[in-house]
Amino acid sequence: MSGTLTLVATPIGNLSDMSQRAIDTLGSVTVVCCEDTRRTGLLLQHLGHSGKKYIVINEHTEHDACEHVVALLLDDIDVALVSDAGTPGISDPGERLVKAALNAGINVSAIPGPSALTMALVISGLPTARFVFEGFLPRSGSDRTRLIDEVATEMRTVVLYEAPHRLEKTLVDLETACGAMRRVVLARELTKLHEEMWRGTLHDAVKYAQTTEPRGEYVVMLEGAKPPAPPTDEEINDALRDELRNGSSKKDAAAKVAAKYGIQKRHVYELALMLK
Ligand code: SAM
Secondary structure, eight states, X not given: OOOXXXXXXXXXXXXXXXXXXXXXXXXXXXXXXXXXXXXXXXHHHHTTOOOOEEEEOSTTTHXXXXXXXXXXXXXXXXXXXXXXXXXXTSXXXXXXXXXXXXHXXXXXXXXOOOOHHHHHHHXXXXXXXXXXXXXXXXXXXXXXXXXXXXXXXXXXXXXEEEOGGGHHHHXXXXXXXXXXXXXXXXXXXXXXXXXXXXXXXXXXXXXXXXXXXXOSOXXXXXXXXXXXOOOOHHHHHHHHHHHHHTTOOHHHHHHHHHHHHTOOHHHHHHHHHHOO
């Protein structure tokens, strides 16, 4: 017998978003893992649950705390994991503890609930069927440049988290990489008094960030890149001529050009046969 590790989502602003199951679970466990004992202590006090044992799990402690928490779970003690706000494990601690618990054969469950990622995305008006979540972009250096370049060519909707004091720089960098006219949606202070959705182009978003001192928490969502236009027959013929000059047969040239443009081989081969 071992206890269960339950990841419990908590509100991202509005305390009424706490689900009954989340309240009951936090009431029933002996141990609550959290990022900040003061913040989570206040939440549990508000819910009428006191007398819990708290274990701090944040980016600095998660590694060492895992062993201790897994030992408690193996000792048949139920443990809940919450973060400061939203869903644990989403740009918040949790992933490492979940992995450690699963490796030890412990049952892991979750009480789903608020997350800025899902709320912002579903009301963005951007395509939601396929999307990419990048969390916080690296602050500087080649990792940031590489990720922004990747984001610029990504065809699915991209969701980012950003701190208010970094919003302008991120929007400027995105405009440089994606172009001024790419559509962007900024979700601010979701579920809170000053909840706001801003929709427009990257060019106007930069102006927004420069003229209204950004405050509160933001989710940045970027429209996916347009798929490249299919090549014209003229472009295909030029590419075929290059391949033929390099010694390829018409069949091989057609295969290479079709692969290069990601188009059907049959049409390219027909063009190759017509080339003088
Ligand atoms: N685990 C959380 C979740 O599930 O959404 C995210 C935690 S991450 C450390 C915090 C970031 O989430 C903020 O910087 C902001 O980008 C986003 N965020 C959290 N609450 C938000 C809110 N109410 N409105 C807009 N963005 C929010």
